[in-house]
Amino acid sequence: MNERSGVGQEVLPQAVAPDAPQSDALACTRIVPVVLAGGSGTRLWPMSREHFPKQLIGVVGSDTLLQATVRRLDGFPPGWQVAGAPIVVCGEPHRFVIAEQLHACGMDARLVIEPARRDTAPALTLGAALASANGDDAILVVMPSDHAITDVGALQRALACAARHAQRGAIVTLGVPPRSPETGFGYIRVGAALEDGAHRIDGFVEKPAAELAAQYVAQGGYWWNSGIFVMRASVWLDALRALQPDMHAACLAAFADGQMDGTVFRPDAAAFARTPADSIDYAVMERLSSSSGWAPEGVVVALDAGWSDLGSWDAVWAAMEKDEAGNAGRGRVMFEGAVASYAHSEGRLVACVGTSNLVVVETADAVLVVDRSKVQEVKGLVSRIKAQHAPEADEHRKVQRPWGFYDSIDHGERFQVKRIVVTPGARLSLQLHHHRAEHWTVVRGTALVTRGEESFLLSENESTYIPLGVRHRLENPGKVPLEIIEVQSGAYLGEDDIVRFDDTYGRCS
Known part of the structure; x- marks a missing residue:
């Protein structure tokens, strides 16, 4: 066990087998x-990007999908003790945005940072x-972060x-x-x-063809798989040990050798x-x-709560x-003679005139227009964009950072212009660039600049130059957001x- 993590495999409790005394199990209400x-x-896409996926965006309601998910156990039925700090499992690229969104909705979560994607x-x-x-x-309530629920009471x-x-x-x-x-x-x-209306699970069926799906609906006895699971922690771990021993061993080794840093846990990457x-x-x-041998019983409970996995723009509509x-819309949208259409605007006015069964999504750097019957093909389009190494597959023009954000305003062959906003008290890393120089002009707030061996303040309408290869840092010592215009020039x-x-x-190596 890693001393710094304070956790390890040997402290994990054992599951209670079905024929074991149930008094301890029934006492568990946490x-x-x-x-x-x-x-x-x-x-x-284009709202969801590789580095800013759909759980971090708002497509229904005022919250992002992640924020809506973590709120769903608020006011859980009496008799249960719901932990105030949920566990959120995510990747390193999304860690800071997730922490910021949870903080914005008053939630203190424990983050587990996956060293690599290995599925659910x-x-x-x-x-x-x-x-x-x-x-x-504890009893774990396992929820995807990117689904929608309209009736939270029914879910609970x-x-x-x-x-x-x-x-x-x-x-x-x-x-x-x-x-x-x-x-x-x-x-x-x-x-x-x-x-209580629950049923034993008789089996799972892969995504069916249209004709077979119609048969399932007509004959009954087949329910959509929501991806929401409930089990005691020890039961899951023992089931995994019995059914997937290699996965169990690798995950528990990664956990035992991991490190806890405040509310962030980092498993061992090699394990x-x-x-x-x-x-x-x-x-x-x-x-x-x-x-073969002992395994937990599989049970399914009906969920009639307006569930959607929001797996396409048609599902959002x-x-x-x-x-x-x-017609349904979000942002600055107008419909004139349109039927069964969806429009989403992140800034500019989107007007749909005489459209039928159409989806239009506008962002700062991309516009999607697709027939609602073809929305599943957007995934293939994104693959083509990635194959061309175009930035629109991975990043938005406006990119969130732990210190604030930057917005790429313009770019050319050997230059790029960014609007950089630094939150009060935050600072960028001490860094240098091998291939570009930078010009900074303060348009709002006060900047504390480190350039080489000197440090100095810049006020509004003042500027400075960061030569190629010189160590530098930008900080906001004030109480209002610092906003600068950065002009980069260089070969790369x-x-x-x-x-x-x-x-x-x-983020240092």
Whole structure:
């Protein structure tokens, strides 16, 4: 066990087998939310980008999808103790934005930083290990961070039912009775009825073709797989040990050798790299009924709460309120003679005249126009954009940083212009560039500039020059946001031309 982490495999509790005495299991009423926030969501391009995925954006409601997710257990039914600090599993590129968004909605979360993407089963295992580190065997409510729920009360009632089954050692998932044949979802085959409206899981079905999906809806007994799971931490870990021993060993080794820094946990990267990549469904859920030896019971509880995975712009349209002609919009949008269309504006006015079943999404650097019946093909479009090494696949023009943000205003062959905003008290890293020089002009606030061996203040309408190869740093010592216009010039202007010597946010090599 790593002394700095204070956690390790040996403190993890053991699951209670189905035939074991249930008194200890039934005493467990503590619930720990585990939010999986490592996805990319390319089907919602151009709003969702590789470095700013859909869970970080707002497409329905005033909150981002991540913020809406962490709020969903507020006011949980009496009798349950919901942890005030959820566990959020995410990647390093999104860590600071996630922390900022959670802080903005008054939430203090524990972050687990995945060293690499390994799908949802390893991510849940890290969350379960952290939840168990103090010897507690809490009930985990595992939620994707990028789904929409319109009826939170109905969700909580379904989760409370699921938690009662999880108390006694079952692994529970929430299934959505289908409203229409959908080929984009996996399905759960519903088995024998249990108490409280729950059912045993009879099996899982891959995303079906349209004809088969129609049969599922017509005959009943098949529910959409919501991706929401409920189980005790020890039950998940023991099930993984029995069904996926290599994944269990690698994840627990990564956890035991990890480091805790305040509320941020970093698993050991070398150990985590050895884990197989697999989903919760494939790794465990589909094996519960067919596994040899002991395995937990698989249970499904119906979820009728206006659930959507927001897996496409058509799904976003379906989740929003519409006008009498079936149109939905967000931002500066207008419809004239349009029918069943969706428009999203991040700034400019978007006007749809006489359109039918169309999606239009405008951002500062890209515009998407797609027939609603073809929205699943956006993923292929993003692959083409990536193949061309175009920046629009990965970043927005406005890029969030832990110290604030920058907006790339203009660029040419050997120059780039950025608007940089630094929050009060924040500072950029001490750095240098090998291939570019920079000119800084303060347009708002006061800047503390380090350039080589000197430090000095700049006020509004004052400027300075940072030569190529010179160490420099920008800080905001004031109480209002610092705003500067930066003009870069040189042979190469990429963001990877940064050598950091000191950084408040731990980004030095």
